[in-house]
């Protein structure tokens with residue numbers, strides 16, 4: 001790990017994939033940078049499956065997120081190459097989404113309409129065609145959608161690579177402003193620019209509505225190549241996925257639970273994941289269950305990340321919800337551009353930290369009392 005600079009230009013608060021990627025990009029762009037985190041790499045980034053899936057993460061009404069995710073997908077090859085594509089297990093073999101029963105198929109068909117409307121490159125497949133691409137799928141599945149553009153990487157390996165490339169002070173921040181951080185031990189650290197990338201904990205540090213969304217996930221281990229492709233499934237209305245690594249590990253996830261800062265793994269959570277993944281891929285029942293885990297996704301009320309400079313002068317990089325692994329490289333490039341006064345590579349206006357800071361109740365008495373909604377937050 002490089003030495004901690006005596007006078008950093010930039011302090012990044014938070015050493016998950018977002019903070020580490022931003023710090024590394026800033027370093028590569030010539031800034032003296034340091035990351036503050038008491039436990040770098042142990043947050044959501046340690047839990048994540050590593051799907052880089054702009055297409056299979058596309059939802060109605062979220063075109064602006066889709067555009068960001070597509071730009072992120074394009075930034076991934078260079079990001080992976082710079083670390084060593086094999087070192088981070090970056091693989092570009094596409095992704096299959098499969099429907100378990102007729103209702104699940106209707107849901108996939110509906111998503112297919114969205115893909116068509118957005119001009120996304122997907123192939124709609126019949127049951128047999130799905131099984132040709134992924135022979136481990138259950139014979140009864142009703143059909144699916146293959147996306148050649150959706151890829152994968154191993155987030156734990158990415159974080160391990162990044163941890164060796166940026167200097168870290170292993171302490172938390174208790175107060176932040178544009179150019180100053182108060183650390184947990186009372187030290188005051190000065191710099192030219194503070195970047196906050198504290199994941200699900202950002203709301204505790206700054207006044208933005210970021211909340212933790214818990215995801216339980218399990219890891220199986222079997223023969224290399226047992227599962228050929230990352231598979232997402234809709235099984236009786238629930239979603240589940242299985243992502244194979246090159247060493248035979250298969251990551252199965254993930255629950256979505258709103259219950260604060262709770263990272264317990266529960267019997268019910270693991271049961272749901274196993275029930276659904278074994279319905280979809282029955283052949284996985286014979287292999288080893290090697291790990292259970294839970295992480296906290298950082299979520300904003302509108303599901304979009306917060307990337308931009310706030311009115312407080314702080315650069316925000318948080319709220320990446322389900323797609324923080326996918327969007328790490330584009331966020332990093334955007335953060336570095338913001339810090340260095342360059343035009344970001346993507347339109348960041350939908351992701352502004354200021355979008356939540358509108359007042360719901362008018363404080364102007366002349367505005368009347370019957371309907372006091374003066375502005376509505378996005």
Ligand SMILES: Cc1cc2nc3c(=O)[nH]c(=O)nc-3n(C[C@H](O)[C@H](O)[C@H](O)COP(=O)(O)OP(=O)(O)OC[C@H]3O[C@@H](n4cnc5c(N)ncnc54)[C@H](O)[C@@H]3O)c2cc1C
Nearest residue numbers: 016017018043044045049050051173199215323324325326
């Ligand atoms: C089960 C699960 C599966 C997922 N799968 C995928 C996937 O397949 N693809 C994908 O793109 N995304 C996925 N995600 C989402 C992705 O993991 C997150 O969006 C991403 O990891 C967020 O990164 P982050 O750096 O913002 O947060 P984190 O990784 O949580 O890092 C935040 C860091 O901030 C530090 N911190 C907190 N407070 C302070 C403080 N006061 N001072 C200093 N440091 C502080 C913490 O210690 C932590 O290290 C998944 C998430 C989960 C939970």
